[in-house]
Each structure stands twice: as C-alpha cells, then as structure tokens.
Amino acid sequence: MPAGKPVNPTSQVSDESVFGSSDELTQGSDELIAAVGTHGGEPETGFNPITGWGYNREPLVQSTIFKKDSNGALINDLATGYTVSEDGLTWTVNIRDDVKFHDGVPLTARDVAFTFNTAASSSGKVDLSILDNAAALDNYTVEFKLNDPQATFIHKLAVIGIVPEHAYNEAYGENPIGSGPYRLLQWNKGQQAIFEANPDYYGQKPYFKKLTLLFMQSDTAFAAAKSGQVNLAEIPASYANQKVNGMKIVSLDSIDARGISFPMQPDTGKKTENGYSIGNNVTSDPAIRKALNIGIDRQALINGALNGQGEEEFTGADKLPFGNKDAIFEDGNVDEARKILADSGWTDTDGDGILEKNGLKAEFTLLYYSNAQDRQALAVALSEEARKLGINIKVEGKSWNEIDTLAHSTPIIFGFGSLDPTDLYLRYYSKSYNPSNYNNIIMYNNTVVDNYLRTAITSVDQDTANENWQLAAWDGTTGFSAKGDATWLWIASINYLYIMDEDLDIGTPKIQPHGADAFGNILEWKRTAH
Incomplete structure (x- = not known):
C-alpha cells in the first residue's frame, strides 16, 4: 500500500x-x-476500549496484544509469542513481563483475561461471540477458549486495548489508565x-x-x-x-470501501422481532442489482463526488490479500445494463423514463448517514448515473438510529474496510444474520458461498484461507460479487486527506x-x- x-x-x-x-x-x-x-x-463513552475506543485504530492510552505494521502484518505489542491447539479452540498467548500501567501497577495476564471477558459480556464494538472464556494461567500467560475454531481470532487480539482489572469501573472512560x-x-x-x-x-x-x-x-x-x-x-x-x-x-490511500447494501428478499410483509419491515421488491430482482453494477461508471463517480480522491471498488475487498481479482470487471457499460433489464422484463411503458415490471416501478430509496459528506455526494451522483438505466433512486440522509429501523428493507450506503476477513464472513455467511446488528443485513443465503466462507474462517493455513475467501466472491459460477449474485454495489475506496x-x-x-x-x-x- x-x-x-x-x-x-x-x-x-x-x-x-x-x-x-x-x-x-x-x-x-x-x-x-x-x-x-x-x-x-470524540468517544461518546470515553476512552474505553471495552465500549469501542481504539477499535481498528491506535488507542494511544492502552496497549494491545498484537498490532499491525505499515504493511498490515501482525506484530507483537504486549505479546511475545502464541500457540494454537490442534482443534483450533484453545489459544495460548505469552506477554511481556516489563509493562506497567500509568499508575505503576504491573500489567499481567489477569488484566488481559479481564479485558476480554468483560468485552465479550458487554456487547461492545468487537464481536467476541466466539470467545467462551479467557483465563490467566500465570502472570504472563493467558489462555483463550473458543467455541468455534476461527483462525481469524488473532485479529481480535489486535483491536482491543488492555484495561487494568484493579482500576476498571463505570467511570473508566473519563479517567482511563492504560500502558500505551x-x-x-x-x-x-x-x-x-x-x-x-x-x-x-x-x-x-x-x-x-x-x-x-x-x-x-x-x-x-x-x-x-x-x-x-x-x-x-x-x-x-x-x-x-x-x-x-x-x-x-x-492524501492517504485506504481500504475503506463505500458500498450499497441490496436487500435480497422480496417484501412479503415479514417483520423483524423489532417490528421493522423486511425485503424490497425492486432490489430483490437480480437484474436490477447486476444492471447497476455493470452500468455505472465508478471512476466518473470518484472524479465528481470524491474530487478524484479514491479508487474504483468492485468487491469491497479489492485491495486486500483475500480479495479476488477475477471478480473485477469492466463497468460503465450502459448498453449491457439496459439489455439485462430488458431481458428480465423491465420496460418503460408510460414513457416517464423509469422502467416498470408487472406494474412495479424500478425505483427505491437509498439512505446515507446524514453527517457523512462523501456518502451524500456518492449517493446523489449514483442516482444520476442510475437514471441513464431507467432506475430511479431517491436519496435520503438520516441518523443511524433512523437507518436502523429501515436497514432490512432499504438500500444503505455503508463504509467497510478491515484487514480482518471476518468482516466478509459476517457480511455474507447466511447464519451470521442478526436482527440486532448489521451482520448479513441483506439476508443473503447461498450454500456454496457458505461452504467457502466456513472453510476460509476455520483454516489455519493462510493460503487455503485466502483461496476460499476469494472463491466466495466468485468461483467462475457463483459468488457474492457482481459476477455472481450481485449482493452489493461497491463503488470506491476513499482516500483520507x-x-x-x-x-x-x-x-x-x-x-x-x-x-x-x-x-x-x-x-x-x-x-x-x-
């Protein structure tokens, strides 16, 4: 990079x-x-890693077990080494013996275990549902017991700052003590x-x-x-x-990709347990999703909406070692997009420029977080591109609380970007769907893709894992990418200025x-x- x-x-x-x-x-x-x-x-709950401070970024105040170097490789921070059991369910990590918290108290394995157990039980920023328990074997050895042999667990050890058991309370975020x-x-x-x-x-x-x-x-x-x-x-x-x-x-390049979620289910009147609508009759049609993916000109959107500060994105993982280059394609093909729509029965019968199919207009609302300038600009520019295809996209900015109530039925422009491939697993694995968060928010279900994702996330061999992450995107026949089921519309990875x-x-x-x-x-x- x-x-x-x-x-x-x-x-x-x-x-x-x-x-x-x-x-x-x-x-x-x-x-x-x-x-x-x-x-x-500014962190709403203070400088507390348990509630999200420092997630995916330098926590400044705290130390982490591992950290990433400028090339994205995992290196030791507190850790001096680790081992994984043959069944992948037990991780044993050795930590440094020369680290003190800001108050002079030595940092030990008890603090590490306390941090992860507390984070797992608090439903914080990091999904630790695979962690059964963390325990200190001695002052400088901590053991993590998992309920699922996910090889990507090591990435979790690089995103949570360690807090002191002796000084942790409800007010910790306002007066944090760390070892950073x-x-x-x-x-x-x-x-x-x-x-x-x-x-x-x-x-x-x-x-x-x-x-x-x-x-x-x-x-x-x-x-x-x-x-x-x-x-x-x-x-x-x-x-x-x-x-x-x-x-x-x-200008700093990033892996922070902007993409649009497409609800995959039709609207049959089903509701979530919170009473929110599920499904969208327009985006559940694969022709709509494929036409948008092929027909829009990503570079034009970047040049206009992002002032040139970004790169084309086709899968949400193009720049990552587990991204599939074979899933990238030539976009901006308006004629091909129109043909896909016509072959699927979408035609403009009333001459208003918007296609219809069985009395249904090819139109939907696209939501973006109202405080995000880049997302607003991309959403507006995309709606103009979609018009060329006969698709009407109505753009609306809302708070995240409002978006939460509409996420299962309405496309949303999201931002994702992590060196941890668990993000792909949570986004596309059918059983990762959870109505209380954004995991598989589109309710995608493809058995072939599921098998690739399970093989990838449980594989200790990195090459085997990467191969299966890539196959999940596109194996030549199916996948979550635009060449397959076209589950999302990925547009660009943004630059930070x-x-x-x-x-x-x-x-x-x-x-x-x-x-x-x-x-x-x-x-x-x-x-x-x-």
Whole structure:
C-alpha cells in the first residue's frame, strides 16, 4: 500500500484558494495540536476500549496484544509469542513481563483475561461471540477458549486495548489508565482531549510529548488549519486542491470501501422481532442489482463526488490479500445494463423514463448517514448515473438510529474496510444474520458461498484461507460479487486527506482502515526542522 503522498495542486486552483501564511503556533516543537475527526472523533463513552475506543485504530492510552505494521502484518505489542491447539479452540498467548500501567501497577495476564471477558459480556464494538472464556494461567500467560475454531481470532487480539482489572469501573472512560505511549491528561467534553507522553512506556518513545485533539467538523478543522490554530487537520476531498502557505496536503490511500447494501428478499410483509419491515421488491430482482453494477461508471463517480480522491471498488475487498481479482470487471457499460433489464422484463411503458415490471416501478430509496459528506455526494451522483438505466433512486440522509429501523428493507450506503476477513464472513455467511446488528443485513443465503466462507474462517493455513475467501466472491459460477449474485454495489475506496505543517514528517502511515487510523504510526512522527 503506498505511503501518504502530497497532493500537487493543479493549474485549476484559483487565486482565491491561496490563503495567507499560517500563523506561528505558540506551543513547543514537541507538541502537536490536531483536529482529526477520523480517529474515532470524540468517544461518546470515553476512552474505553471495552465500549469501542481504539477499535481498528491506535488507542494511544492502552496497549494491545498484537498490532499491525505499515504493511498490515501482525506484530507483537504486549505479546511475545502464541500457540494454537490442534482443534483450533484453545489459544495460548505469552506477554511481556516489563509493562506497567500509568499508575505503576504491573500489567499481567489477569488484566488481559479481564479485558476480554468483560468485552465479550458487554456487547461492545468487537464481536467476541466466539470467545467462551479467557483465563490467566500465570502472570504472563493467558489462555483463550473458543467455541468455534476461527483462525481469524488473532485479529481480535489486535483491536482491543488492555484495561487494568484493579482500576476498571463505570467511570473508566473519563479517567482511563492504560500502558500505551500516551496518558490522558485532560478531557474537556465537546472541545478537546489532551494527552502527554508516558515516561514509562516500554516501547519506542514518541517524539511529540504532548498531543491535543480538537473535536470539530472537517470544514471547521480546515479553517483552523488555515488560521494557524492546528498543526494537522482531516479535511474533505473537496479541499484537495487548496493551498495554505507553510502547510501541505497529504492524501492517504485506504481500504475503506463505500458500498450499497441490496436487500435480497422480496417484501412479503415479514417483520423483524423489532417490528421493522423486511425485503424490497425492486432490489430483490437480480437484474436490477447486476444492471447497476455493470452500468455505472465508478471512476466518473470518484472524479465528481470524491474530487478524484479514491479508487474504483468492485468487491469491497479489492485491495486486500483475500480479495479476488477475477471478480473485477469492466463497468460503465450502459448498453449491457439496459439489455439485462430488458431481458428480465423491465420496460418503460408510460414513457416517464423509469422502467416498470408487472406494474412495479424500478425505483427505491437509498439512505446515507446524514453527517457523512462523501456518502451524500456518492449517493446523489449514483442516482444520476442510475437514471441513464431507467432506475430511479431517491436519496435520503438520516441518523443511524433512523437507518436502523429501515436497514432490512432499504438500500444503505455503508463504509467497510478491515484487514480482518471476518468482516466478509459476517457480511455474507447466511447464519451470521442478526436482527440486532448489521451482520448479513441483506439476508443473503447461498450454500456454496457458505461452504467457502466456513472453510476460509476455520483454516489455519493462510493460503487455503485466502483461496476460499476469494472463491466466495466468485468461483467462475457463483459468488457474492457482481459476477455472481450481485449482493452489493461497491463503488470506491476513499482516500483520507490531511492538511499539516510543512515540516511534519508522519513516516510510513499504516494501511488506513474504515474510519482511518491517523495516529496508527504516531511513534514515527517528528518534525524535520528541529
């Protein structure tokens, strides 16, 4: 995955986009002020890994058992080694004996076991339903007992920060104690969080001794950078060609894919246990799903809606080692899309530009999270592309609470992107459907795909696992990709844009997951002018 690269402003940049020199900040050279909403934003429940803080990104305050390097490979953090039983149900992990929490208390296997048992019973951010129990065998050995031999369990050990059993309570998120490179110094809710370097950190010491995170929307963050109030800010793709003297814009590639869920079941009046409608009579027709996948021009959508800041995405896993290149196809074929629709009986009988079949209009509502600018832009642009095919897409922005009530019957533009292939399993394995979350929200059921997914997730051999993940997408006959059942409409993997001080060196950034991991390699960061 390419490292972060400066965005070179083009000749189209107007004089109005060149702002005055950013004011000198008053903090020291080893202090950093950042407005980075994509690093999880302000955590509603505080800096608590049990409730989601640091999931899929650097938790700053806490340590994890494993972590990922800039190439996405798993490396040790607290761990010194591990073994897996022959049946795949028992994982034994050895941890370092030289780690202390911020309060000076040694971190032991009891804290690791406590963290995972608590996370498993709390229905937190990480799905730990396969964990039966974690137990400390001695001070520096922890054993995990699983109820299903999922080889991908190792990824779970890289996304949950370890909390201290002796200092964990309901208020932990507001005053977290961890063993990570930073400790929380101050949290002004709704405004900022201030971290200071942990002098007792067992790993590489950070260059920046003080880290201030400002909680603000991306437009406001850009204005703050322009006026010299921050050293680093995450900004929307629409600002890619802006210039601020003394600052640079860096674009980070990501595996964060944007895709649209297609409810696979027809609307027969069924409801979920919460009383929400199930099924959609338009998207349950494979011709509609295939036509949209083949007919839209992904690159045109990226160039327009994302200002060129993204890459085409066809399966939701194109860039990943378990992605199937054979499932990628030539899109933008409007004639072929129209033929698919016509052959399936979709025709425009009343001349309004919208196809019909058996009295049913080829139209549906597409939902997006109302605070996500990129999703709104993609949804609007897609609706215009779909019009060329005779499909009418009505775009609506809603809160996640509202989306929850409509998710089983209405297409939604989602974001997914993880180095953990368990995401594929939860998205497409028929038995992973759960009305209380987004697992297999489309209610997909393909026995052949199920078999591939089960083989993949239980295989200890990585090559065998990857082969079966790929076959689940497309085996030449069937699969979850557009060449097969066309279960989703994947459009693009987005880039994350940051404006930062010219002399800020961010090293080799980690592969950016869904939601980004801006500080994933914070220990590499430094200033080049000092």
